[in-house]
Amino acid sequence: MKKVLSAIIVLFVLALSAGNLFAQTTGRISGKVIDQKTSETLIGATVNIQGTTKAAATDVEGHYVISGLEPGRYTILVRYIGYQSKTISDIEVKAGGNTPLDITVGQAESKALNEVVIKATYRQESVGALYAIQKNSVSISDGISSELIRKSPDRNTSDVLKRVSGTTIQDNKFVVVRGLSDRYNTASLDGAPLPSTEPNRKAFSFDIVPSNLIDNIVISKTASPDIAGDFAGGNVQIMTKDIPDQNFVTIGVGAGYNTLSTFKDFKSGYRSTSDYFAFDDGSRKLVANFPSTEQIVNKQVTGTRNIQSINSLNNDFSVYTNKALPTQNYQLTIGNVKEIGANKNRFGTTVALTYRNSQNITPDLIQRFNDYDYHNSLYKFSTNVGALANFAYSFGKNKITFKNLYNRILDDQFTYRTGTNLSTSSDNRFYAYDLLTKALFKSTVEGEHALGEKNSKIKWNLGYSNIVNDQPDQRKVNYKSLNGGDYVAQVTGLQKENARFFSHLNENIYSGKVDYSLPVNLFKQSTLKVGLNSQYRDRTFGARFLGLVLNTNNPNYPNASDILTRPIETLFGQNAINAGLYNLDELSNPTDRYTANSLTNATYAMLDSKIGEKVRIVYGLRVEKFDLNLESADKTKAKVNLDNLDFLPSVNFTYALTPKANFRASYARTIARPEFRELANFAYYDYELLATVQGEPALKRTSIDNADLRYEFYPSAGQIFSVSAFYKRFQNAIEPYIDDQNSSTTISYFNSKSAYVYGFELEARKALDFVNDSKFFKNTTAYANFSFNKSQVTNPDVVSAKDERLEKKRPLVGQSPYVINAGISHTELDNKLSLNLLFNRLGKRIFYAGGQTYSSVYESPRNVLDFQVGYKVIKNRGEIKFSGSDILHNNYNFTYELDGKPYVPSGQGNIFRNYNIGSNYALSFNYTF
Template sequence: MKKTLQMPLIRKGVGMLCLALMLFTLISGFRVSAQPTEKRMDAIFTHAPLKEVFDFLEAQTGYAVNYFKDEVNLQDKVSLHLQQATTEEILKSALQQTHYSYQLDGRMIIIRKKQETPARVNTGKVAGTLLDEKTGEPIIGATVRTGSKGTVTDVKGQYILELPTGSYTLEISSVGYNNKKITQVNITTGQVVTLDITLSLAKGTLKGVEVVGTAQRETLSALYARQRNNIALSDGISAEQIRRTPDNNVAQVLKRISGLTVQDNKFVVVRGMSERYNNVLLNGSSLPSSEPNRRNFSFDIVPSNLIDNVVVNKTATADMPGEFTGGLVQVNTIDIPRQNFILFQAGTGWNNNSTGKDFYSTRRLNSDYWGAAGDERRWFNKEWKPAGYQAAIVDNDRATINAMNAKVPNFYGLHKYTAKPMQQYQLSLGGSKEVGEGRTLGLVLAGTYRHEENIENYDAWFRASPTIVDTAHEYQFITSVGAIGNIAYQTKKHKLVWRNIFNRRFHHDNIVQNATDKGRFGTQREYISLLETGDLFQTRLEGEHLLSKGGIKFNWFADHAKVNKEQPHTIYSQAQIEDFDEASGKQRLRWDVLRSDASNINEGGVFTYALEEKKQNIGGDFTIPFKVGELAQKIKTGYWGTFRKATYEQATLIPTTVERAPRGTQIADSIGFGRADYEIYTPENFGAGLLYYKPVSATGVSAADYYDGTQNLHAAYLMADLQPLEKLHIIAGIRYENNMMRVHNFASFADAQSANLLDTTVTYRESDWLPSLNIIYNLTPKINVRAAYSKTLARPDFRERASFVYYDLRLRQTVIGAKGLEYSRANNVDLRFEWYPSPVEILSVTAFYKKYKKPVETVNNQMADNKYSVFYFNLEDAENRGLELDYRHSFSFIKKTSNFWKNLFLSANFTIMESKVSYNEKKLRAEAQSIPYDPSMDSAATIRTRPLQGLSPYIINGGLSYQGNIIGANVTYNRIGRRVLFAGIDDYDDIYENPRDVIDLQLSARLLKQKMEIRFNVSDLLNQYYIDYFNKVPEANPPTSPSGLSNVDDPKGMGYNPDSDWKLKRTKRGTAFTFTISYRL
């Protein structure tokens, strides 16, 4: 029986959270008590100076009074005759006799001069976050002023100040910190200048109260401030940097971060570790896997224009999920704005390989343009139900079989369209409003739409057939829609945020190719219609609470995420090319009705799958700051619970005339060459019993192609953020994770004549203690040296542990799961030197080393029938080491007074890596072919060592950017080294991706008082070939290989050599040109 995720699991997580909080309360000695009643006092003053009133209040209430010395005259006289009055009643009565106002902030009373209503014409704003220079934490209650105008930072350390248009000098001060002046703050009408400021702690004084919140991360300087003071080693990219690239989704953005590469234009590889070794958080919450056949998340479904920043943590701390050994990718959507705005953006573009050219596709629906597959394509588990179909086969119920087959839609046949230009639109709005003294309500809404039609041209040679593809075109019809809705409520001590995001990506590929199968006579015309949709929805509620004057914080969150991925109706159709019809000017094709002994879709048919995964997270943590002398310390403890449920089903149907029809059976027309496939495979022919859909799979019936699973993960952690010396920072912690996973899928039939399946459920239970240690030494206020150690892990996913077979039409090979896969565990060591010459400049050098036990990889193996299959294996061990360099520097050193040189930046990151993974070739081959393994036959030659799958030996990113007040320009460069796309049991079966150079350009202009921005982008200017190849010369040499060589090493090394290597696939995608205009109100 299938298991479902019941509410008791959620309640168990809530119970563990409550228990952790109770234990923490006992350990820390923290007491929660009822709020005391407001004290009432008699206040009798006759013509007394304000200082006496303030001294009285400080003595009676414990409040501290803060004010501008040159703005508030303490000798101003007031008179009071109040009995049993509250603090606020005394303040109101006293200050209404003056030109001053007050604000209560925690246990602080802030006195300032009353402000006149600011002019609404010809004004702008300056806004930002005030940070502790050393710790990066926000500072509450600090004053920011210029002349007679000023404000005080809130609980998040944020401020906003409205000023008339002009140039100003800001003065910033806070108790215990050195004052600072910021000159040349230029205010433009209707615009907000983002200015994040740091203050240094004054010697011999105590630091101000630590409060809830972190730095606002919109600007590049804030991103580097957060990165510099992050307790874990990290790299990132901000919305400001993203806007200066032509990237339209997060997958394209990630390749610009140091140490990261992207596979298949959607899967991230961190430090050479393939996608299964990385984890992703969206707005702080872990996400389900978006793929049915691999443990990963498709980053291409998240539009880049909804992103505030992306940060990749490369070392672990105890408060992070323990399940990453490469990197933790944190994607954060846009937050509550500092000003009200409405932004509209529209764009168009073209590709020189696609736009305006013939575009072939199966029949389109109107819903395709909105990202919906449409009900007309869906048949699986609707009118056609696998269990009912299998029962009808067993009962030989032809009427039911014919009726169900007639419900499978007919989308056969290619239609000719014209590839249209790219379209892109975005509408977003947001704002915040004061809803009471010290209370703010904020809102952000955004929607985005993108549609593009691309053509890729390629030639290929498939080993599995073997088949030569000399002419092929892939027609890609892609629609993406997305929306976010965030609302926040903030007081002086509390903040609640509700975040929501939805994304849908509709990707319809039609692959049309002429293929020569060496095992058959002649050339075939083939097409594959592969339509895939992916939906992501996440809703998250989170809270931040300042619980005491001493800075004790409590944060919590609860969220729900859902991923739906499906191929509702994939078609693979073949025809034999007969001859050339001179009358029509076209080739004559013969579409065969397929034989009944086909075992999968590699000879034609229809395929469908549906994946649904739901994931809930709940958690909370306490942070207690304290001091040892004048040095700040911090203890943090918390709980994180994750509850997953996934369901996957697939079906493959092979059309044939009768259940045992021989190959070549045709429905002939008057000219004798047979009708087209769309005329043959009609619902009418199936309904009349002339045709029959045979379900096939690894088990023989479509009903067996499924898996489902549940996972319950409970984690608790304790970490200390300590500062034993002024320049030394130690973060140590321990995380405990208890995991239970159940995987349920088909095992066998009860008997050969029954439709009843014997399924199996395998339960895995594991517990792990995961220590982590990060040490930071501040050589100077701008230079850090970091060292880190952590133990992390990578768990096999449902699909990897489900023993069912998936056939990959693109690669012509099967992918087979492995019941009993074990955890991969890693020990990680990092050492980094980082220098921040200015808030917008960085130089960092990082060395890292990783040691793995039982890493999981997908490995190719040639089977007894000469076909290729991909298996999941636990390999023996692996190592990975590397060096990273990250650099960004202004050209202001050429001429410090020049705005041009100050705004011109050179940026680069470079990574070199070396890895090796070891395994016994004979043992793996025996496991793959289910034959006995004899260890006595082992020798040194049977142990193979090679690079990790997906690892590039080097990664190069570079860029030159300029951003003036009006004109901007940006040039970026990317290159990754040769990497193993698919690994084989022996080196002959390894598939490599050849390096290529990528150059992107952008020109931009800001007009109409910077309310309008125009951007022109060029993507992949060089348009070099994508080449996948085998480094061994094959026994049957392809046409490009020299004759006389047979299965030997490439004489020119491991790089691509067109004279010796077997070219698996060579693709041209074209250069894209886009034009975007945006206007902000």
């Protein structure tokens, strides 16, 4: 991956040197020409500057560019066969600038000899085009644009997604749509599917993708045949930028302050310089000639080889203390576009580098579970580096794009835990050094071509993604004190609180698809669309549980047990290791290693039909064939095989009640397939959850019936009022299974007996000019979205008394009964000054499902308030931003509840977890050349 990053940097430098970025004396007009009834782009429309010979034709995406315009005001004329001609006046062009203008045109009412020309001004046309795009989407969806992202303090995609109606974020990175947890949602980046980034769950970590690289995000909440059918909540589609409208170079720098962390004492384990660049220097990994599992388990590693092997590990357990530095952000983005040849074909590049480093402290995380009463101090060092290199060439009625994204996150967390284990009457001091690196590389080649006189269109996509999840040397050591005595290190045996965990996950995804659309003579206006796509996933995973075990019976060292009272810094000291007092040991389980692959082939056919002036129906069938194979290194365990063929019909109905209002209805059958990790019999002890996570090979896929209704009203461009209702019925819903009867809790998975979820959503975005028509209220926009969700899962039938659970029925894990997003924005001084205030609250939701002994754990609501103030300087090319996130800094509170009432499982109260992460304030500066 270092070679990949180096290649992207080289491309970045080439893009920087391409073109004359700073000597532009003329300007340009660019945008799209679209059908005002359907928002379909029109290919081959002509756009003329009246009174000149300058003109352009729209490409395969309906995009046009007219460049080389002297500063001034212009009028353009748009013509397209079968449509009314249109003029747009009062278009201002500035030197070195681009004037964006999307244009809507309507179909001709008759074949009259006299041409009718519709007239509009620049402002009227901008408003009308935006309104048409909003109103004419195929399915029920919500989204957010790059413009709104820039007005929020959000740094990555996970922060952005929580602004979308009906969407919440769990663990600050996993998306929940309509109350359905991450496993029921899918994601794609630039048209290619994204894999699960997590080794222990089906989820994509959205904090990987920096927000400044996003062009837009759309969440489809209803299915259509051309969308992959493996989702129930939402299909998250992230698009990054390709051909820019004009040449630019943007630099950004920023610093952040956390009220509980910055300039406070920050504790950590071993740190290398490369950690600041999100790469481990290799000192934590096992060396190439490290003994195999079989050699260690069979006691073949003794004497000198034992000592050498132990010394090859990083045995620096010192706790280092420094001051937590402010959060740092650096961004560099370059856009370049060239017109080539007499036809003015366009070649564009967008290249970006991002860097972020943060050091955050959670000073007192209270944790009570299974007779534990613990207080934790968490110190998290995090670095995120990313690179984007997108290239696109548009020629005639064709466009080819080549998009690349690389992102890498290094999280190094040191945990110091104190507290009591009531089951052993011991007081504890626990140390955990936990480094995790995640990397995503994605490359996509896409082509779009218009064919024939009818402008039928073929679109194809080839994608490759690679996910790496590396956990080199997670180290845990616990000290116990009984009856007020000395604290004694628990290193006389290898167990979950004295172990070194090494794991590596690598997954490749190869995908390809082709879509063909053809206008057909059916009803008033119809488009037939058919397609094929295929996706192959290949994963390898391996883990090792190692540790050093003190031999207290060594006759040469009768006082060896004294080592147990050493402090953590010298517990594994060189003198003790070289004296042979420690033996290398390993907990061996062949299920800790598995390989898996899956192949999904799909085909679909759909019709998008306009029936009269007001009715639009999009309907069709998608067929998916899914094959999965998973095999662990334990040959006594049966291989896991899934072989499913699914027929997924869907229909989306839209009725135009008025020119500004729609009524929508939809039905779709979708599925949710088990993830590799959910099927693998691998058992992993999560010291943060105090539980072991284990897969279930017998899982079945989930089948979901989805029904939706929606009323939407668009009073003007950029403004909306909508009401939506939905219902989902699950067959074989996949849910966590909690076995908490033993001293060690296990989390596995099962197919529930039955489950359903229903709810409604409200969304409103409106300028406040209805209060009065003053400039202040015209420049102020308020928005809010509210969703109500109700779900119920019926637990499996009781087979024996030991399966009896406290809860027979409960909500889905991660489901919030309500979600509130609200905000207000205001601009002043001719848009130089911008003010934004954002609010978020979500209702009480299950974090950890209950079992036989403990009820479910619920996450309590929090009020989250964010703000941002921006001011443009240096001829509007620069902008200073001051932002604050989570400024109310409410505690995160998790409690046991049963039937809506507090549940006290062990006399410690009903608190499961409680902590605070403080507020974040940031100052940044961006400048565009």
